[in-house]
Amino acid sequence: MNKVSVFGPDFPFAYDDWITHPKGLGHLPASAHGAKVAIIGSGAAGIIAGYELMKLGARPIVFEAGQFGGRLRSQPFEGADGVIAELGGMRFPVSSTGFYHYVEMLGIESRPFPNPLTEAAGSTVIDLLGTSHYAKTLADLPVLFQEVARAYDKALEDGANFTALKQAIRDRDNARIKEIWNPIVKQWDERTFYDFVASSEAFKALSFHHREVFGQVGFGTGGWDSDFPNSMLEILRVNVTECDDHQRYMVGGVGQVPRKLWEHAPEAITHWPKGTTLAKLNGGATRAGAVRIKRLENGKIQITDQWQRAEEFDAVLVTCQSHLLSIAIDTEESLFAQDLWMALDRTRYMQSAKTFVMVDRPFWKDQDPETGRDVMSMTLTDRMTRGTYLFDNGPDKPSVICLSYSWMTDALKVLPLPVEKRVDLALSSLAHVYPDLDIRSHIVGDPITVSWENDPNFLGAFKGALPGHYRYNLRMFGHFMQDDLPPQERGIFLAGDGISWTPAWVEGAVQTSLNAVAGIIRHLGGGFYPENPSPCDHYPEWGPVPLDN
Structure with a gap:
């Protein structure tokens, strides 16, 4: 049986297959070899995108205002x-197959x-309302805890056709995924996680205390109550892609991933000499933090760092927290449409x-x-x-x-x-x-x-979408498809887990970084191999369902 991975459900695309295909992600014309691409942020999204663009012959230049590695901070x-x-980030589900491609390539051990x-864990103590329970498995806990676990499983089955949706993800059956998921989007976009739990027949048959225990303790990684106000769609994605299951940690720290990728010389590389690394292309260090982004008359985009060093670039990838584009970086307003600015500014971050x-x-x-x-x-x-x-x-x-x-x-x-x-x-x-x-x-x-x-460079741990935020997320996630944008909005791209459908999970950063790579390939005049179609090729047919305005 195939394993569950973060394959959709909003955009079912096999990123893991795309990045491991022997043909490579795509190709750039010779005229674009050495093209400068600014990458704002050295977290997972920025470094992975930079690494893949370097392999294609572009020259990624990384800007970092704080600590290298972003929220992969060990x-x-x-x-x-x-x-x-x-x-x-400290626990990484095995369903994050794109992320684990880089972990395994770099030889990082996980447990x-x-x-x-x-x-x-060995053993677990659950201490609620002044009473402690010692357990090694769920069966060791009082029956109330088992009732809560069964109730949530039933609520997922009744409210989200859960088993069928997981099977479709295992099978990578795009049509079946969309058949099940798209109606759920329309049904649950404007409703909270707590609404889902409290209105389910499974929990209605139980006491308020059962819901209270579910909020305080949950099952999997712990309590869920801090997510109760969030959109239920966000929780369903986590559950159905098993982000909350089968988690591992990186021995020696996950911060090794961006740092080792920064120093890694790929075996197959275009334009650059063998042994080229991101570190070498950047002169051994990142640029200082970006403080200004503006369009030049020649169509290129200028980035100015905190020491007032101004450089022009053929494309820009922004991976920092979205609010920084409004409060920390002087970003030319015309670079993004007003409805996209609304999405970027309204994104809500959790503490x-x-x-x-x-x-x-x-x-x-x-x-x-x-x-x-x-x-x-x-x-x-x-x-x-x-x-x-x-x-x-x-x-x-x-x-x-x-x-x-x-x-x-x-x-x-x-x-x-x-x-x-x-x-x-x-x-x-x-x-x-x-x-x-x-x-x-x-x-x-x-x-x-x-x-x-x-932290002034983060202003929160990660995005927590509220009810009604699906349209905002769609604007951000789909921004890499730029054919229909006016010229003044092209060439600047967005990535990071906050742009993804799975905030707080590194796989969201990986997937949006790869979307951006695909968009930048097209922007620089490149293309893709028929044997290895890209997110740009699949998006028109399998992209997220739009909702009426």
């Missing part, structure tokens, strides 16, 4: 070798992520906070002599910590605890607090769950924390 603990905190109730500590060893594997249980477990709770994850780096390295991974209101509670106070609050919460365990005595080194909404 911060090392000081004084330790290879011990990191994953501040951005199962210690999510709740998985073998990788997120994480706090990590390094500990001397994986002490949580010690056995309580009285109960025989692990002295500490992966923990889901309604307390301030919300999710606590445990990372065993092996017997020869210190281990890491993500003390708290929280969203929205829970993340805003700690926003003004220094890292030491965040650690104290997290330890105080966990002391109620593990009253006989002295976690503090195992901490070594300095803690690490992040609040993405407090």
Whole structure:
């Protein structure tokens, strides 16, 4: 049986097949070899697009205002070798087949992520309303939790023809996917995740407390309540493409992916000499952050960086957070249509906070002599910590605890607090769950924390589409198809998980970056191979369904 991948459902295109085809993604005319393409942002979308454009003979120039790698940010603990905190993306579903193409090409090792109730976690503690439950599998929990899990499965089946849709994705049956998905778009675009749950017959038959437990704990990676106000379409995409299942983490940190790709010399490359890398084409370092984008009279686009260095480019790819085009980068208004500006400005970003500590060893594997249980477990709770994850780096390295991974209101509670106070609050919460365990005595080194909404280059963790935002997403996602745009709007492209249908998942960044590559190939006068059709070739027939205005 074929495996589920992030194949649609809005635009069912096999990006993994496209990037692995022996013919390559496409071709540029000789006159476009060496064409300069500005890439704003060094995250997954920017570096992957730059890498693929370099292979085609273009010259990508990367601008970065903050830390290299964007939200693939692995911060090392000081004084330790290879011990990191994953501040951005940290768990990557195997359905992200485009992303894993690059992971495997670069030789990066991955392991199962210690999510709740998985073998990788070992054990899980769910602490709600002052009562703790220890479990290794769902069957170990009280029947109420199993009722919640079954109710959500039934709600998905009844409300989204879930099994049939997943099978169509497995089969990569475009027509069947669209037959099922397009009516769901029209039905659920303007309705929330909570509406889906509360109005389902499966949950109506249960108590409010069941819905409360589902919000606090959920199943898969943890609680869902921070997503309750979001469009149900966004949650359905995550569920049906198994983004919330079979997740892995990158040994040594996911930040290796953009950094190694930056230094990677592809075997097959056009125009450039063998051994060329993105790093070499960029003189060994990215440009400073872009502060101005404008169209020149010759039709090219000029980018000015923060040191007032101005360069002109044949094309531009913008991968930074969309709000930065309005508040941080002086962007010429005529480069985008007004309805696209509306979509970019109305995009809503979610808050997120994480706090990590390094500990001397994986002490949580010690056995309580009285109960025989692990002295500490992966923990889901309604307390301030919300999710606590445990990372065993092996017997020869210190281990890491993500003390708290929280969203929205829970993340805003700690926003003004220094890292030491965040650690104290997290330890105080966990002391109620593990009253006989002295976690503090195992901490070594300095803690690490992040609040993405407090970073001026991000202003939030990732997009969280609200009801009614489907049309906005369609404008952004489909912008790479530029044949019908007026000349003043062509040549500037958008990519990143915020442009995709799957925000917060790196596969969305990969797919939109590849859309942009296809658009740039066409913009520079290139084309595609009949044996390996591109997103541009498939979009007219299989693109997302439009909704009436």
